Amino acid sequence: xxxxxxxxxxxxxxxxxxxxxxxxxxxxxxxxxxxxxxxxxxxxxxxxxxxxxxxxxxxxxxxxxxxxxxxxxxxxxxxxxxxxxxxxxxxxxxxxxxxxxxxxxxxxxxxxxxxxxxxxxxxxxxxxxxxxxxxxxx
Amino acid sequence: xxxxxxxxxxxxxxxxxxxxxxxxxxxxxxxxxxxxxxxxxxxxxxxxxxxxxxxxxxxxxxxxxxxxxxxxxxxxxxxxxxxxxxxxxxxxxxxxxxxxxxxxxxxxxxxxxxxxxxxxxxxxxxxxxxxxxxxxxxxxxxxxxxxxxxxxxxxxxxxxxxx
Numbered sequence: 001x002x003x004x005x006x007x008x009x010x011x012x013x014x015x016x017x018x019x020x021x022x023x024x025x026x027x028x029x030x031x032x033x034x035x036x037x038x039x040x041x042x043x044x045x046x047x048x049x050x051x052x053x054x055x056x057x058x059x060x061x062x063x064x065x066x067x068x069x070x071x072x073x074x075x076x077x078x079x080x081x082x083x084x085x086x087x088x089x090x091x092x093x094x095x096x097x098x099x100x101x102x103x104x105x106x107x108x109x110x111x112x113x114x115x116x117x118x119x120x121x122x123x124x125x126x127x128x129x130x131x132x133x134x135x136x137x138x
Numbered sequence: 139x140x141x142x143x144x145x146x147x148x149x150x151x152x153x154x155x156x157x158x159x160x161x162x163x164x165x166x167x168x169x170x171x172x173x174x175x176x177x178x179x180x181x182x183x184x185x186x187x188x189x190x191x192x193x194x195x196x197x198x199x200x201x202x203x204x205x206x207x208x209x210x211x212x213x214x215x216x217x218x219x220x221x222x223x224x225x226x227x228x229x230x231x232x233x234x235x236x237x238x239x240x241x242x243x244x245x246x247x248x249x250x251x252x253x254x255x256x257x258x259x260x261x262x263x264x265x266x267x268x269x270x271x272x273x274x275x276x277x278x279x280x281x282x283x284x285x286x287x288x289x290x291x292x293x294x295x296x297x298x299x300x301x
Contacts, residue, residue, distance in 0.1 A: 032234045033233050034222065034229070034233060035230040035231040035232075036223060036227035036229055036230065037227060038226060038227045038228075039226070042230075043227065045198075045222055047195075047261070048261075049195040049197040049260060049261030049262050050261065050262045051260065052260060074193070074262075075182075075184065077186065078186065078187070079184045079185065079186045079191075080184060080185040081184045082183045082184055082185055082190070083182065083184075083243075084182050085177075085180035085181055085182060086180035086182060086195065110260075112198055112200055112261050113195070113197030113198065113261015114197045114198045114261065
């Protein structure tokens with residue numbers, strides 16, 4: 001299975017949290033990810049602090065899984081910044097899935113700021129005979 | 139342990155500080171995230187009225203994994219979590235490397251440690267610190283000293299104030 005950011009607006013090298021600007025002006029970050037391989041499934045763990053389950057979308061299009069999380073602005077009202085080491089913004093990351101993933105049975109859970117996606121592997125397929133249609137009328 | 143000494147709480151040029159921090163908080167250019175040598179987690183600190191708020195993003199840490207302690211003018215956050223690899227898993231890619239942290243920050247005034255509160259929601263740790271009553275600026279009345287007045291401070295025996 002490949003891990004590969006296919007989203008056109010994303011930039012940055014593998015593990016950095018570099019952000020990009022979207023048209024709306026919100027910054028979008030590429031969340032850090034762990035990817036594990038087990039005998040019956042894959043597991044993806046994504047750091048999405050400050051999002052809520054309702055604000056996270058995980059969608060599969062073809063063989064690409066895209067996770068997008070909206071994060072509500074946190075620094076509102078009359079505040080005076082004193083020290084800033086990180087920015088707050090939305091998240092997005094795309095992953096190319098392998099053929100052995102059963103996309104119908106994906107499970108996604110959000111807890112403590114981490115999104116865990118379980119991707120079960122397809123049950124073993126029996127070889128199937130394909131009937132051949134056509135042929136001459138002779 | 140990393141100490142972060144903060145700049146003066148009451149800078150003379152508030153506009154410049156605010157603008158600089160604004161730039162960091164709402165960067166329109168890509169904000170480069172922490173690299174391998176930057177401390178984890180990042181900490182943001184701001185002031186809202188008479189309260190100082192510090193925030194850190196610590197996804198994956200549960201309430202029991204985290205500890206916040208405060209003494210006089212220093213707050214320390216620390217945490218330790220179990221590795222998140224499932225059993226019998228082969229790691230294809232691991233970017234979420236940090237499983238324990240400890241960071242302190244020191245404020246340039248005394249904290250009312252009884253009034254400090256901390257919350258952890260969706261991986262975001264927030265520590266709210268009201269500025270201690272005694273540390274807030276207070277107006278000191280200036281009295282004019284007249285001809286017959288003695289200054290309040292005690293003088294050595296036989297001393298006098300030159301007028």
